[in-house]
Amino acid sequence: MxxxxxxxxxxxxxxxxxxxxxxxxxxxxxxxxxYNFINDNGEVDGFERALGDELCARAxxxxxxxxxxxxSIIPNLTSGNYDTIIAGMSITxxxxxxxxxxxxxxxxxxxxxxxxxxxxxxxxxxxxxxxxTIQAGYIAASGATLIEFAxxxxxxxxxxxxxxxxxxxxxxxxxxxxDEDADLMIVGEPVQLGGGVGMALREGDxxxxxxxxxxxxxxxxxxxxxxxxEWFGPEAATW
Amino acid sequence: xFEYCTDPxxxxxARWFGCYLTNGAHMLFYQSFLVVFALLAVTAPVSLxxxxxxxxxxRSHVPPLxxxxxxxxAMVRGVPDIVFFLFFVLVLDQAIEYARHRISCPDWTDPxxxxxNFLVCPxxxxxxxNAPQWVHEAYGFALAVFTxxxxxxxFCGNVxxxxxxxxxxPQLETAEAYxxxxxxxxxxxxxxxxxxxxxxxxxxxxxxxxKATPLLFLLGIEDIVxxxxxxxxxxxxAYQYPHPDWxxxxxxxxxxxxxxxxxxxxxxxxxxTRRLSHGQATAAGEELRKAAA
Numbered sequence: 158m159x160x161x162x163x164x165x166x167x168x169x170x171x172x173x174x175x176x177x178x179x180x181x182x183x184x185x186x187x188x189x190x191x192y193n194f195i196n197d198n199g200e201v202d203g204f205e206r207a208l209g210d211e212l213c214a215r216a217x218x219x220x221x222x223x224x225x226x227x228x229s230i231i232p233n234l235t236s237g238n239y240d241t242i243i244a245g246m247s248i249t250x251x252x253x254x255x256x257x258x259x260x261x262x263x264x265x266x267x268x269x270x271x272x273x274x275x276x277x278x279x280x281x282x283x284x285x286x287x288x289x290t291i292q293a294g295y296i297a298a299s300g301a302t303l304i305e306f307a308x309x310x311x312x313x314x315x316x317x318x319x320x321x322x323x324x325x326x327x328x329x330x331x332x333x334x335x336d337e338d339a340d341l342m343i344v345g346e347p348v349q350l351g352g353g354v355g356m357a358l359r360e361g362d363x364x365x366x367x368x369x370x371x372x373x374x375x376x377x378x379x380x381x382x383x384x385x386x387e388w389f390g391p392e393a394a395t396w
Numbered sequence: 397x398f399e400y401c402t403d404p405x406x407x408x409x410a411r412w413f414g415c416y417l418t419n420g421a422h423m424l425f426y427q428s429f430l431v432v433f434a435l436l437a438v439t440a441p442v443s444l445x446x447x448x449x450x451x452x453x454x455r456s457h458v459p460p461l462x463x464x465x466x467x468x469x470a471m472v473r474g475v476p477d478i479v480f481f482l483f484f485v486l487v488l489d490q491a492i493e494y495a496r497h498r499i500s501c502p503d504w505t506d507p508x509x510x511x512x513n514f515l516v517c518p519x520x521x522x523x524x525x526n527a528p529q530w531v532h533e534a535y536g537f538a539l540a541v542f543t544x545x546x547x548x549x550x551f552c553g554n555v556x557x558x559x560x561x562x563x564x565x566p567q568l569e570t571a572e573a574y575x576x577x578x579x580x581x582x583x584x585x586x587x588x589x590x591x592x593x594x595x596x597x598x599x600x601x602x603x604x605x606x607k608a609t610p611l612l613f614l615l616g617i618e619d620i621v622x623x624x625x626x627x628x629x630x631x632x633x634a635y636q637y638p639h640p641d642w643x644x645x646x647x648x649x650x651x652x653x654x655x656x657x658x659x660x661x662x663x664x665x666x667x668x669t670r671r672l673s674h675g676q677a678t679a680a681g682e683e684l685r686k687a688a689a
Contacts, residue, residue, distance in 0.1 A: 179526070180526045180528075182525070182529075188626070188629070190632065190634045190635075191634050194634070194635075195421060195626060196420075196421070196635065196636075197419045197420060197421055197635055197636045197637055198419065198420030198421065199420040199421040199423065199424040200420070203634075221528070221529055223529060223532075225616070226616070229616075235515070236514050236515070237515070237518075237521050237525055238532070240525070308625075308629070310629035310630060310641075311629075313630065314629075314630070314641050314643075317641065333632045333633075333634060334630075334632055337632050337633060337638070
């Protein structure tokens, strides 16, 4: 009898595994509102959650959300801990060498500086940026001193407590913060970086075509633009 | 949680905090304390077992066994914890995948190491790529527990080895004189008496183990440090409960938690020492005997 139950439960487990064959694990950072963040219920939320769920529905894939620290998000994709990165990641040549990107789902957007005062020294001062971002690369190549942080929130905290003169990040991330905090303001000129935001998959993953087709469909029927306006505000760049 | 929580922006301060501290993310934060307790509950006995094995091996009269025991304690104790945690977990994970790869995909021709990538065949991936999220989390936790056990096992091994040598030699000689074998002397005389000598060292290791639990965060496990940082970060009104940077308060909470936890541990270990001192030929045992007489 015991064996019967054991066999039955083993069968049930293997049947479950067979049904779960097509689970796509969607890797995101969960710390970059409004792109992706952990909401008050402890779930992944944000523009990319809404987009990813819609893409999976259109491509008829079962998706599961996983969070991972930003600075190890690419190695964990290539070593197979999850199957996609959908985390506000700009398409760049360096990243193209190790992963495959879908077509962009957000047009190239401006990166902005945010500081405590208008006369912050952007050219030669201390600028905070998140590790391994295109913004960090840009600052490192400029004359300013770069300090890097693991999370976006820490880059903003560094400006608030005076450790950095300014923070350099995606405008869509900084604008809501600058709007709500009277002390912080956007300074300097916007900078255009990267080739738009896309989803990354392991090189040679055949699901790339399905996601690309779903993104194309969403661009054509206007649902992608609607989603961008919903999460990034009426002034966001659309397709 | 409460019915009035549907629109937090209209609430007064007390109710706002009532809702805030009971929302879904905070529930996950409270659950993560269980992760810490689970880690301690599993790691403490396992590392004690590792340590016991290492100490017993170090005393062995078979040279390779003695070398293995001594090498283990010396090597692990000599490597900084944080290096060991970051290095060993990765190596263990890759070793498991490599072993499974050799067994299940003998015909695989692609190189496994490609630059920074470690690519084994899909069947060998541990846990399987399509396994549910909890399996991935449990696997990560198991790797972490095993690593903690190895590290703290080495420290326990050293303490137990010293404790075994501290048991008065005449006790063992008397047992031998009664005709006990080496095995009998070890299990019936040495082991029961060594604990009181080991306890100060072991309680020290327990304290260090408690303090080492935040290292879980480094291993990518969503422990209390992860959630304290996550929840304490400043929130815009994209969230239901916007607030400024509150990491100070969250980490202060963790500080209080760890202080209380170590204090309770101290009290319990103090009582245990008293109990184990009964009838022992130590200063504490002598004091207990005099107090009773």
